[in-house]
């Protein structure tokens with residue numbers, strides 16, 4: 454029962470309560486006498502698939518390539534393309550890799566190959582000293598205090614999205630696309646203070662082109678050493694040239710908009726441009742700043758859009774929980790202003806959504822030297838897989854692992870830190886986690902505060918893992934103003 458933290462002492466709870474005794478479900482904060490929703494997930498792969506079968510399944514979606522063992526065992530050992538691989542589901546083993554001995558585990562060569570054309574040398578794929586310098590320098594731009602200064606940008610973009618949807622609410626609507634546009638708009642405004650009306654389409658085209666044509670690893674991407682270009686790398690290099698020119702143009706435009714000397718930072722561009730390494734005093738060069746901008750826009754917008762899409766999908770499937778969110782939003786709105794501190798249940802819905810559909814479904818590492826994990830010998834270049842998708846649905850770690858029960862995050866005892874990893878953990882934990890949680894909680898509250906959300910398309914939507922946990926198609930929703 455680790456996922457629930459400590460199990461409440463039901464008898465003590467009943468004794469302590471002055472009103473009618475609670476049912477067990479109520480003691481857990483769950484509505485009584487209602488079976489929780491179990492949303493769609495792909496069938497589990499056979500445990501004994503051949504390597505080629507597994508390769509094929511991985512190319513379609515790693516999520517569909519895992520067998521039942523991966524949802525039940527602490528560690529699943531295997532061999533893949535001549536390397537040992539370990540899927541870790543044991544919290545202690547995860548702590549060892551991501552916290553205690555994190556310096557021995559780097560991003561995988563395939564991960565770097567696929568991401569570097571779009572992220573350059575930015576924080577997400579930097580390693581060693583370069584990473585430490587970047588992380589120290591960037592940290593102040595992502596503190597809760599700094600994020601609060603960006604909230605007006607988030608609210609403005611969210612309000613505009615709600616207004617546009619309201620104007621078109623008599624027809625079926627693609628909320629996945631609406632969330633992608635909105636989070637891109639938020640990424641643009643929080644980064645540059647200007648709307649994405651002129652550049653949003655080009656930015657979306659870059660992201661789509663990359664996701665569809667270049668982000669899927671091919672056989673040779675997985676097999677070749679990083680220094681050897683794979684056939685896909687040539688197209689990736691051509692893409693990088695056009696992409697860096699585009700980011701450079703956005704930076705030039707933002708610089709032309711100016712900054713009043715001594716005025717507080719208006720956006721992430723100011724925060725990251727003003728940032729200095731606290732140890733060396735070094736600032737980012739223009740090229741480094743460009744890579745950080747690309748990294749933050751890319752790492753931040755699609756992940757948050759995906760989380761919001763799944764939250765809206767789950768709430769459309771579960772009208773009772775949707776109503777609970779709407780009621781909370783009504784109570785948290787004072788004189789037209791939403792108080793995020795009072796959106797506890799809305800936040801729990803986001804937490805539970807990212808448990809069932811973690812946008813980052815896989816965290817992969819390669820060992821840079823020998824080690825021992827949970828008593829098992831690990832060699833240099835062995836691959837370590839920590840899959841939030843598996844971990845969050847693991848039979849040993851969660852009660853009703855496949856059910857949508859947001860109230861499990863309302864018990865006052867958070868889940869085990871190493872069993873719930875939507876943002877990773879340890880030194881390389883998501884730097885934008887607080888940013889994303891504020892953005893997603895506010896946006897979900899605004900959406901559900903404004904609309905009843907239902908589904909026109911009733912066929913189950915399946916998650917597939919392509920960089921993030923994407924739906925296999927965009928279902929049409931029906932939204933009615935409240």
Ligand code: HEM
Pocket residue numbers: 576577578588748749750752753754756757760811812813816817874875876877878880881882883884885886888889
């Ligand atoms: C729901 C939204 C998000 C999810 C689920 C998410 C998830 C993650 C995860 C799991 C990692 C750790 C990967 C690892 O250990 O290998 C990560 C790292 C990172 N994330 Fe996020 N993220 C989200 C939003 C954001 C936002 C909004 C930003 C920036 C504005 C951002 C920027 C980054 C960066 C730069 C890293 C690399 C950190 C490092 O290596 O030091 N993310 N994210």
